[in-house]
Amino acid sequence: DGGITQSPKYLFRKEGQNVTLSCEQNLNHDAMYWYRQDPGQGLRLIYYSQIVNDFQKGDIAEGYSVSREKKESFPLTVTSAQKNPTAFYLCASSIDPEQNIQYFGAGTRLSVL
Amino acid sequence: QKEVEQNSGPLSVPEGAIASLNCTYSDRGSQSFFWYRQYSGKSPELIMFIYSNGDKEDGRFTAQLNKASQYVSLLIRDSQPSDSATYLCAVTRRAAGNKLTFGGGTRVLVKP
Numbered sequence: 001d002g003g004i005t006q007s008p009k010y011l012f013r014k015e016g017q018n019v020t021l022s023c024e025q026n027l028n029h030d031a032m033y034w035y036r037q038d039p040g041q042g043l044r045l046i047y048y049s050q051i052v053n054d055f056q057k058g059d060i061a062e063g064y065s066v067s068r069e070k071k072e073s074f075p076l077t078v079t080s081a082q083k084n085p086t087a088f089y090l091c092a093s094s095i096d097p098e099q100n101i102q103y104f105g106a107g108t109r110l111s112v113l
Numbered sequence: 114q115k116e117v118e119q120n121s122g123p124l125s126v127p128e129g130a131i132a133s134l135n136c137t138y139s140d141r142g143s144q145s146f147f148w149y150r151q152y153s154g155k156s157p158e159l160i161m162f163i164y165s166n167g168d169k170e171d172g173r174f175t176a177q178l179n180k181a182s183q184y185v186s187l188l189i190r191d192s193q194p195s196d197s198a199t200y201l202c203a204v205t206r207r208a209a210g211n212k213l214t215f216g217g218g219t220r221v222l223v224k225p
Contacts, residue, residue: 033213042117042201042215043157058212090156100145100211104156 003027004105006091011110013078013085021076021108023091031097032074036060037088037107046089049074050097078110086111114139117204117216124221132189134219136202139183144211146178146185147203150196151218157201161187192223 035043045058049068063082092102149157163176175188199218
């Protein structure tokens, strides 16, 4: 089955801890994206990558980091510098950054202990 | 002014009626327009996309785009209780590197 897999489904972060959210896709899509969604709000772009070994900051990149070493994978690290990390994190991919028809994974819900 | 605006709702619709959702955007350079459905606690699911002025129909859904007035709408015909969800409007702007900008969503409640 083709799709976008995010793990874990739920994640808890302790004070001062870095945590990494996984996003894997087997759709052979070139572009991948990370969004954050807070309750009752729309999605905000954190980082995106249009090709391997290249990525750009989105609108709210502070306190986050990413890598794109493989086409299939785009992990997101929430660092201790992100003071309000509790949110629903969504990974998306699109076959063509120009048309930008994005499909989403199931999401990871991050909470602070 | 927000780049993409939607009425947060809830929009209450009787079963079998037409639900009409609106979305306005601020950037005249916007190129592509998308509607996503998001059930509570789940991720967004693409319903439709539209690029040109006019109507685009897919099953019970119709997207309408009017670039001159800078709005895009979604009609849901024969609304079902399973259509109860939040509907997100999203817009890409070439000047912003084709990034997708989302509205806050409209919550729809279909009552049996």
